[in-house]
Amino acid sequence: MRRTYVYFTSLLILVNSGTLNAQDTVRFPLKVRVGIDFVGPGSYLWDKKNNFNLEGYISLDRSEKMAYVIEGGHLNYKYSQYNYDYQAKGIFIRAGVDFNLLKPDVSSGKYWAGLGLRYGLSSYSSETTSFQYKNYWDSVTSSVPRRTSMGHFLEVVPGVRTELFRNLSIGWSIRLKFLISAGGGKDLRPIYFPGYGTGSKAVNVGINYYLIWSIPFKIKTVITKPPAPEEPEETQVSTVNQTQQPFTN
Amino acid sequence: MMKKLYSFLPAIVIAGCSVLINSCAPEACVEETGSFLKASFYSYATKLKVPPDSLTLYGLNMQTNKIYNKTTQVQPALFPLNPSADNCTFVIRINGITDTIQFIYSSFPHLISKECGYTFYHTLDTFFYSKHTIDFIYRNSDNITTLNEENIRIFY
Numbered sequence: 001m002r003r004t005y006v007y008f009t010s011l012l013i014l015v016n017s018g019t020l021n022a023q024d025t026v027r028f029p030l031k032v033r034v035g036i037d038f039v040g041p042g043s044y045l046w047d048k049k050n051n052f053n054l055e056g057y058i059s060l061d062r063s064e065k066m067a068y069v070i071e072g073g074h075l076n077y078k079y080s081q082y083n084y085d086y087q088a089k090g091i092f093i094r095a096g097v098d099f100n101l102l103k104p105d106v107s108s109g110k111y112w113a114g115l116g117l118r119y120g121l122s123s124y125s126s127e128t129t130s131f132q133y134k135n136y137w138d139s140v141t142s143s144v145p146r147r148t149s150m151g152h153f154l155e156v157v158p159g160v161r162t163e164l165f166r167n168l169s170i171g172w173s174i175r176l177k178f179l180i181s182a183g184g185g186k187d188l189r190p191i192y193f194p195g196y197g198t199g200s201k202a203v204n205v206g207i208n209y210y211l212i213w214s215i216p217f218k219i220k221t222v223i224t225k226p227p228a229p230e231e232p233e234e235t236q237v238s239t240v241n242q243t244q245q246p247f248t249n
Numbered sequence: 250m251m252k253k254l255y256s257f258l259p260a261i262v263i264a265g266c267s268v269l270i271n272s273c274a275p276e277a278c279v280e281e282t283g284s285f286l287k288a289s290f291y292s293y294a295t296k297l298k299v300p301p302d303s304l305t306l307y308g309l310n311m312q313t314n315k316i317y318n319k320t321t322q323v324q325p326a327l328f329p330l331n332p333s334a335d336n337c338t339f340v341i342r343i344n345g346i347t348d349t350i351q352f353i354y355s356s357f358p359h360l361i362s363k364e365c366g367y368t369f370y371h372t373l374d375t376f377f378y379s380k381h382t383i384d385f386i387y388r389n390s391d392n393i394t395t396l397n398e399e400n401i402r403i404f405y
Contacts, residue, residue: 083366131358131367135283136316137308137331140369144358187359187370200362 024225029109030061030218035171035210040073042209052076053194055092055208064104064222069116070095075124075194084131084191090124092195094155104222109163109214112171116157120177122195123150126184149183153196159208167214175206278365281395285327286352286373290343293384293404300324301405305342309349312340325399332356332369343405346382353377354393361395370394376401 040053055073062068071094078087096118100107128144159173182189182199190199197204292299304323307315308331317323330352331337338351353374358367371393378386387402 079363081366128367133332133358133367133369135332136314136329137311137337138333140333142332142358142367144367187357189360191360191363198363200360 024223026104026108026222026224028064028104028107028220028222029216030063030220031109031214031216032061033057033059033067033169033212033214035059035212037073037208037210039207039209050078057210059098064107064109064220065100067098067100069098069118071118073195077192077194079192083133085129086126086191087129088124088126088190088193090122090194092120092122092124092151094118094120094195096155096157098157103224105224109216110169111163112159112161114159116155116159116173118155118157120153120155120195121150122153122183122193124148124183124190124193126190126193128191144188147184149190149193150181151183151190151193151196151199152180154178154180161210161212163214167216169212169214170210171212172207172209175204175208177204177206178202179204276364278362280361280365282361282365282368283327283329284359284368284370284393284395285329286371286393286400287325287327287398288401288403289325289399290323291402291404296404298324301343303342303344305340307340309338309340326403328352330354330356330369330371330393332371341383343382343403348379348381348383350376350378350383350386359394368395373400 034056035058036056037054040055044050044052053073053075055071057069057071059067059069072092074091076089078085080086096116098112098116099114100112101114102111125146125148126144127146130141130143133140133142155178156176157173158176159171161169161171163169177196179196179199179202182193182196184190184199193199197206289298290300291297300322302321303319304317304321304326305315305319306317306326306328316329317326326341328339328350335355336351336353338349341348341350353376354371355374356369356371359370360366361368373388373391373393376386376388382405383403385404387404389399389402391400392398393400
């Protein structure tokens with residue numbers, strides 16, 4: 001009976017020590033997220049319905065720190081100024097990762113502040129329906145016929161996200177875009193192309209505001225604090241020994 | 250941690266708004282939009298770069314619209330080519346003596362920037378010239394662009 005008591009006491013201590021460790025862990029929900037941007041549709045309504053950009057993303061949490069992201073979208077762009085009329089239409093995809101800079105106990109799967117890295121690929125057709133050029137001899141009106149091109153770019157995407165309601169979040173991100181290739185050759189680079197923006201600039205900046213639906217698929221237990229040092233454990237063991245001593249004697 | 254995050258958020262909001270405002274603001278065209286054939290003047294005797302004391306330049310049959318009119322210290326002279334033709338002829342008067350130069354070339358559009366639009370670049374094929382005061386013309390580069398690159402050297 002005494003032996004049973006000692007084992008029970010030891011078990012209680014073990015359970016208690018386990019409970020103490022549990023305070024240093026967080027149950028972090030890993031999620032699949034589907035987001036849709038509303039800067040594009042918003043500016044379509046605001047900007048005289050000339051340019052329609054629709055984009056969204058799907059992300060999959062790999063861990064509490066990192067998520068895989070695929071983004072895609074469509075752009076129908078028209079632009080006119082005093083010396084040319086331009087239009088471009090096409091699709092783009094971006095693939096990359098998001099890194100969460102918040103600690104898991106702060107983030108809790110609800111808040112995100114971090115940095116994303118993307119590679120972007122754009123397939124589009126563009127056309128300059130007319131442009132004017134004036135010099136000493138004459139004023140010339142010409143055009144650049146429609147052609148299909150591919151553009152490549154990289155992005156660094158800092159941003160924030162927060163949960164509004166259960167599994168529904170909003171978030172926004174700034175996009176720092178670095179051009180690899182705009183397509184179209186060195187003379188007829190696109191004025192603007194889907195996913196990147198102004199094709200004659202080596203660096204572009206963009207912004208997205210997302211409404212996000214999250215689907216938790218797994219709960220991960222994340223240790224937020226390393227295990228306690230060995231010294232307190234020794235104290236526990238000595239406690240056990242003290243408990244055991246009367247029995248052995 | 251959350252306090253730190255909240256103190257960081259206004260900076261992000263301000264940065265985001267300024268990015269949004271900047272990205273929507275129209276920008277001005279500041280790049281060079283004219284592409285010219287650039288000709289430097291050299292003394293045939295010394296082979297040194299010497300601008301003419303007086304330079305008059307105009308397109309053939311366009312004497313009412315002169316590019317240079319008895320202008321001094323022109324170095325280099327800028328020849329605007331006609332993008333709607335594959336050749337053009339200039340009348341050039343160096344120190345009061347007149348010559349003509351005809352350029353044969355091809356033209357193609359080139360995007361300068363979203364703000365500036367398009368210009369025409371040219372590829373120089375060949376040229377012909379009279380030799381009243383011009384002794385020799387040396388071809389340096391066939392690419393006629395907006396860049397400051399010498400295309401021909403006129404020895405006189």
